[in-house]
Amino acid sequence: MNRNSKTVVALVGVVLTMGALAWAAVPFYNWFCSVTGFGGTTQVSTQAPDEVLDEVVRVRFDANVDKNLDWTFRPMQTRMDVRIGQNAMAYYEAVNNSDQTITGTASYNVAPDVSGYYFDKIQCFCFTEQTLKPGERVEMPVSFFVDPELVNDRDASWVRDITLSYTFHRTEPKQAALDAAPADNVN
CATH class of the missing domain: 1.20.5 (Single alpha-helices involved in coiled-coils or other helix-helix interfaces)
Structure with a gap:
């Protein structure tokens, strides 16, 4: 060669x-x-820990909507004081302001970024697509806790204020996307 x-x-x-x-x-x-919590990516858990500390974290709630989605989206509470390790439930409200059925998906993160590794969601509307009919209003829950290991992390032990932020984006419903896909030719 x-x-x-x-x-x-x-x-x-x-x-x-x-x-x-x-x-x-x-x-x-x-x-x-998702493994490290980098960039404020939260964790997913099946249940809250058995240990609940006397220390409190203030969780603030933020909501945003992509400009291509004609929805109103807001937290139903602006903040909540939660004991570290305690399972808490917060609610968000979404309203479809358009005259058509629209599907949206929520992206999320927490700030400060270092808290992402210790912020665990058990149940969240952000895990699935949300489809709203024209004018429909829904209340969507998020069940979460702050892992007690937060207090043992020298880089994160100072965190006592966390902001949970969501942004809803318009998405093509999975079933509609499957229906629109070309069928395989089988002869």
Whole structure:
């Protein structure tokens, strides 16, 4: 193999490697954030811990709507004082202001970012799509707790104020997307 051929093979290898890494970047980043709480990504749990501390965290609630979604979305409480380890329930309200049925999905995070590793959700409207008919109003719960291990983390033990923030985005309903997909030709 001559020198030019080796260079071409090496460059093709570099391009393929870069393409593979770019393809894997988003799933890897999502996995990394969910494991570490990076960027304020919260955790998911099946139940609150048995240990409830006497220390209190103030949780503030924030709501935003993407400009392409004709919904009103707001927290039904602006803040809540919660004992660390205590299972708490908060509610958000969404109203479809349009004349058509719309599906939305909520993205979320907490601030400060370091609290993401210790903020656990048990139940949340953000786990599934929400479809609202024209003019429909719904109250959506989020069940959560702050892990008692927060007080043992030297980087996060100072956190006593956490903001839980959601942004609703318009999405294509999964079933509608499946119905719109071209059928496989089977002969």
